[in-house]
Amino acid sequence: LAKTTQPISMDSYEGQEVNITCSHNNIATNDYITWYQQFPSQGPRFIIQGYKTKVTNEVASLFIPADRKSSTLSLPRVSLSDTAVYYCLVGEGNTGFQKLVFGTGTRLLVSP
């Protein structure tokens, strides 16, 4: 059963780079790793997804080591508006039948 572990909370300041690591020791061969951002009173929003090595888009980078047992979401130069809860998500189940279970998430607080 794939399960994720993340730090409960992190603090940062505007302009800093933030790295949030997620542990997923039981990740299956066919599972992708996806990160979501959630603001209060809203549904989660997709940030980035990857399978291995490094993925980068306009808002974040995702680093996945060769063993895929962990992943790191990197947010460059955070701003106050990046204060949110960040969830790491991996698929769960047999090939083509994915039960997507969220972990506890990391609450990021960005201060001026």
Added chain:
Amino acid sequence: NAGVTQTPKFRILKIGQSMTLQCAQDMNHNYMYWYRQDPGMGLKLIYYSVGAGITDKGEVPNGYNVSRSTTEDFPLRLELAAPSQTSVYFCASSYGTGVTGELFFGEGSRLTVL
């Protein structure tokens, strides 16, 4: 683009009452999910569906039922409401899994059981 639409947005129920939370998506997605989120907590998967006529239990299915008669709709039924079901309910959909598995969420339905 409507995306994922949930109704109602807010509802207060008395203990023992029943209700259905509606969820509809217009993206022709195969996969649909129901999550609940208690205050200050993460999301818990209630039920999910990989296509019309196919549903399966998630982490916390007790007290809920679902059906998937069409690709677009995935209603969640609460039969005998209990205070423990006070939560925000999110419906989500995705085209598939793996690289196509981005979840699109609705705005949520806030349910209070008194």
